[in-house]
Amino acid sequence: MKGIVTYMKRDFIKWTRSKVAVISALVMPAAWLIFVGLALPVKFTGNYLDFITPGILVMTMLSAGLSGGTLLMFDKILGFLNKFLALPTPRSSILIGKILFITGRGLIQTTIILVIALLIGATLLSPVQYGLTYLVLLLFGILISAFATTIALYLDDHDSYSAFNTMISMPLFFTSSALMPYSVMPTWLATIAHLNPLSYAIDAVRDVTAGGFPTMPILVLLLLSIVVLTICMQVFRKVTV
Amino acid sequence: MNAIETTDLTKYYGDLCAVDHLTLSVNNEIFALLGPNGSGKTTTVLMLTTLLNPTEGSAKVCGHDVTREGEEVRKKLSYVPQDMAVDIKLTGRENVRFFADLYGVSHASDCVDEVLEVMELTDRADDLIKTYSGGMRRRLELAQALVHEPSVLFLDEPTIGLDVAARKKIWEHIRGLRKKGMTIFVTTHYMDEADQFCDRVGIISKGKINALGSPAELKARLMKDVITVRVDGTCTPPSVEGVIFVGRNGNEVSFTAENGSEALPVLADSLARSGVTIRAMSLREPTLDDVFLQAVGPQEEPHGFEDGKFRVMLRRRK
Numbered sequence: 354m355k356g357i358v359t360y361m362k363r364d365f366i367k368w369t370r371s372k373v374a375v376i377s378a379l380v381m382p383a384a385w386l387i388f389v390g391l392a393l394p395v396k397f398t399g400n401y402l403d404f405i406t407p408g409i410l411v412m413t414m415l416s417a418g419l420s421g422g423t424l425l426m427f428d429k430i431l432g433f434l435n436k437f438l439a440l441p442t443p444r445s446s447i448l449i450g451k452i453l454f455i456t457g458r459g460l461i462q463t464t465i466i467l468v469i470a471l472l473i474g475a476t477l478l479s480p481v482q483y484g485l486t487y488l489v490l491l492l493f494g495i496l497i498s499a500f501a502t503t504i505a506l507y508l509d510d511h512d513s514y515s516a517f518n519t520m521i522s523m524p525l526f527f528t529s530s531a532l533m534p535y536s537v538m539p540t541w542l543a544t545i546a547h548l549n550p551l552s553y554a555i556d557a558v559r560d561v562t563a564g565g566f567p568t569m570p571i572l573v574l575l576l577l578s579i580v581v582l583t584i585c586m587q588v589f590r591k592v593t594v
Numbered sequence: 595m596n597a598i599e600t601t602d603l604t605k606y607y608g609d610l611c612a613v614d615h616l617t618l619s620v621n622n623e624i625f626a627l628l629g630p631n632g633s634g635k636t637t638t639v640l641m642l643t644t645l646l647n648p649t650e651g652s653a654k655v656c657g658h659d660v661t662r663e664g665e666e667v668r669k670k671l672s673y674v675p676q677d678m679a680v681d682i683k684l685t686g687r688e689n690v691r692f693f694a695d696l697y698g699v700s701h702a703s704d705c706v707d708e709v710l711e712v713m714e715l716t717d718r719a720d721d722l723i724k725t726y727s728g729g730m731r732r733r734l735e736l737a738q739a740l741v742h743e744p745s746v747l748f749l750d751e752p753t754i755g756l757d758v759a760a761r762k763k764i765w766e767h768i769r770g771l772r773k774k775g776m777t778i779f780v781t782t783h784y785m786d787e788a789d790q791f792c793d794r795v796g797i798i799s800k801g802k803i804n805a806l807g808s809p810a811e812l813k814a815r816l817m818k819d820v821i822t823v824r825v826d827g828t829c830t831p832p833s834v835e836g837v838i839f840v841g842r843n844g845n846e847v848s849f850t851a852e853n854g855s856e857a858l859p860v861l862a863d864s865l866a867r868s869g870v871t872i873r874a875m876s877l878r879e880p881t882l883d884d885v886f887l888q889a890v891g892p893q894e895e896p897h898g899f900e901d902g903k904f905r906v907m908l909r910r911r912k
Contacts, residue, residue, distance in 0.1 A: 359695040363681065370683045432679035436738075439643045439673040439748075441665060442696045594645045 356442035360450025361457070364424060368458060378420070378458075382413040382466050389532075391473060397537050406470045407486075407558035408531025411551060413466050414459045414490050415525065418497030419518045421455030422505040426514045429506070435594060445586045451502045452582075456494030463490055478562060485561040492574040493554040496581055503585040506592060530555050550577060595657050596621040597746050597777035598642060602651035605637050605801075612637040614801035615651065620779060624772050626788040627781045628882075629798035630890055635781040636676070638798070639748050642779070643673045656745050672739035676750040678731050680723050680738075686710065686730075687719040690737050697742035709737040713767065729760025736767060747771065749780040753787060765791045785882040795882070797889040804889040812885045819854025820878045821861060823847045826871040832864040845873075854879060 368374060390405045398404045425447075428434045437447050471477060478486075501518075508514050528542065529551035535543045546552050557570035598620040605613040613634040627635045640646040642653055644664040652659060658666040680689050687706060694702040710719050713733040723731065732752065739747060752768070753761040761784075768778055769791060782788055788795050789809045797805040797812075805812050821837070823829075824846050831839040831847070837857050840848040851857035854877045865872055 355698060356696055359692060363684070363692055366688070367681060367683050432675050432677035433681075435640075435645060435675045436673065436679060437696075438645050439668060439671065440693075440696050441669040442698075443665075593647055594640060 356446035357449045357453065359442075360437075360447055361454045364451070364454040365457075368454075378417065378462055379465055381416065382409050382462070383469055385409050385412065386466060386470055387473065390470075395533075397534060400474075400476070402470065402473065402475050403562065404534075404559075405532065406467075406475050407562060408529070408555050409470070410463045410466060410486070410490060410558060411493060411529075411554045412526055412531060413463045414456075414494050414554075415497055415551060416522060417459030417462055418455055418494055419501050419522050421451065421458070421498050422501030422514060422518065423511065424455070425451055425502045425505040426508070426511050430511060438592065438594070444589050444592065448499065448502055448585055448589045452495055452498045455498035455502070456491060459494045459498075460487065460490060476562075482561050482564075485566070486558050489554055489557040489561070489567070489571060489574065492571065492578050493550075496550065496574065496578045499578070499582050499585045503588055506588065525549060525551050530559075550574075598625075598653070598655055598779060600642070600651065600653040603638070603641060603648050603653050604650035605634070605641060605646065606649045611801050613641070613648075616798075616801070616803060618796065618803065618806075620777060620794075622772070622775060622777050623793035624768060624778045624780065624791060626792040626795045627779070627798055628783075628785065628788055628795055628886060629781075633798045633890075634801040635798060636750055637801075639673070639750050639779070639781060643671060643748055644668060645673075670744060671746045671748060672742070672744040673748045674735050674739050674750065674752065676754065678728070678735060680726075680731050680734055682723040685720050685722055686715055686726070686734055686737075689723060689734060690741055693738040694741045699742050705741055709740050712740070712770075713737040714763075727760075729756050729763065732756060732760070732764060733767070736764070740771070744776070746777045746779065749778065751782060752780055753782065753784065761787065785886055789882040797886055799890040805885060809882055809885075813880050813882065814852055818850040818852055819857070819880065821849045821851060821854055821858055822876045822878075823849070823861070823865065823872060824874040825865070826873060829865070829870045830868060832861070832868050834861050834864050837861055 386402075386406070386409050390402045390409065393401060395401050425434070428437070434447075438444060504517060505514055508517060528545045529549045530546050531551070535546060538546060553570045553573050557567040557574070560567035560570070596619040598618070600616050600618045603613055603616040603618075604611070616638060627638060629635050637646065641648050642655060642660060644660050644667050647661055652661070654660065655667045656670040658670070660667050681692075684692070687710065690706045690710060691702060694706050699705050707716070710716050713736055715730065715733060715737060718726065718730065723734070726734065736752075749768070753764050756764065765787060768780070772778055772793075780792070792809065794806070794808050795812065796803045807815065818838075826845070829842070829847055831849075834857065836853070837849050837851045837860070840850055842848070849857075849861060851861075858875060858877050862872060862875060
């Protein structure tokens with residue numbers, strides 16, 4: 354337990370000491386929110402900003418999670434991982450520490466996006482609705498960061514990792530329900546969107562903002578996170594260089 | 595119980611045999627594994643530190659098996675890899691504290707102060723690592739490794755890329771640790787350092803240990819000292835125990851001896867007694883370089899194995 358907190362603290366200190374990284378992570382989602390959310394002329398909803406905000410929140414978490422995989426990649430390339438693996442601290446703490454840091458950082462970023470959305474005209478929700486939104490984002494963050502960190506453990510170098518990151522982040526985003534509802538999608542896209550884990554998170558957040566309680570998507574996300582986390586922890590326990 | 599015991603330890607990368615049935619025991623000493631690039635030094639260390647599973651054979655650190663009791667083994671050892679990995683955005687104290695917390699050291703802040711003091715880093719402890727020199731970074735890594743008082747310390751090329759003064763300082767610290775009862779296992783390329791500072795060395799080539807013993811022993815075993823005497827006039831070679839007459843070339847007479855520096859005065863006395871006028875005497879001791887070259891033989895670069903693994907190995911040793 355102490356190991357997890359220690360690993361997490363290290364990443365947080367390093368992150369807060371590099372100002373560029375803090376700001377740059379916010380630019381892309383904010384750009385989407387402002388330039389697409391405010392500008393796109395759509396007919397299926399009166400307030401497109403309210404429609405797209407859940408999608409952007411989940412996207413922020415997705416890119417925070419995927420770019421978080423580079424943390425482990427650099428630990429590996431620079432030789433830190435070898436040192437960590439030779440420590441008596443349980444090796445799964447390395448993974449859990451990374452997940453907590455990446456998800457925590459993602460939640461900070463989504464909070465800022467949420468504030469920007471409110472400032473440019475999104476509808477204010479109740480505290481319970483925000484609580485549920487954070488729960489969904491947390492589960493989704495755990496799922497993505499566990500996956501990204503474990504992939505980074507297996508890839509050879511940073512170039513392969515960034516190629517992997519580009520390869521999956523854009524298709525995942527565009528084949529999800531982030532930009533439009535299933536009803537206006539072409540059928541083939543709707544089918545893919547229904548299978549996309551990103552859609553579960555987005556639909557759940559959208560459900561919350563509409564005043565519902567998304568039992569099913571939350572359960573699916575929870576189950577997925579538990580399965581992925583269990584596999585990843587097993588991988589980390591057995592890892593050799 | 596020896597600190598490190600290996601029995602037929604073997605590692606294959608695809609078809610390449612990186613470590614070939616290595617049997618070794620090391621206890622409370624500074625043991626250096628010497629060998630050319632690609633000879634299996636780092637692979638051996640990785641197996642002993644539980645980062646790599648052996649293909650065959652077994653190894654024990656402080657009585658615990660490295661494959662079955664990994665966690666117990668990791669409690670006993672500290673490992674400093676070849677590439678210097680310290681967080682440059684953290685201060686020296688934060689870097690060491692980080693490891694103290696990971697090891698679960700009690701009274702962490704006192705322990706951190708103590709190792710920083712031992713490594714002579716107290717003055718700069720609160721500066722960011724960005725401002726540290728290479729030698730200081732290496733000492734900081736040693737401080738990190740020592741904060742939990744390990745029984746066995748593994749150092750992979752501890753002095754690579756450091757200047758002479760920094761190297762000497764690192765070795766002085768390592769010697770100090772040995773005196774406290776720690777077992778230190780180092781790999782190095784620098785023969786002079788191994789000769790000067792290590793209790794025992796093993797010369798490894800193509801995964802096999804070709805020579806094992808104290809530096810002095812190895813030098814004596816593999817090659818005798820050469821004594822050359824310049825004389826005036828005739829000279830009847832005297833019979834001195836342990837000294838063998840080699841031959842005469844002009845007015846230079848050569849002898850070899852097991853231990854040249856001890857044999858030299860005896861030989862000088864003996865020659866003087868038999869009435870030979872000695873003009874000069876010289877003694878050339880074989881160096882560990884000679885031993886190394888003899889043990890290792892002509893080298894080829896390793897080839898014929900998986901490209902992927904090769905790139906990983908290259909990256910590790912840069």
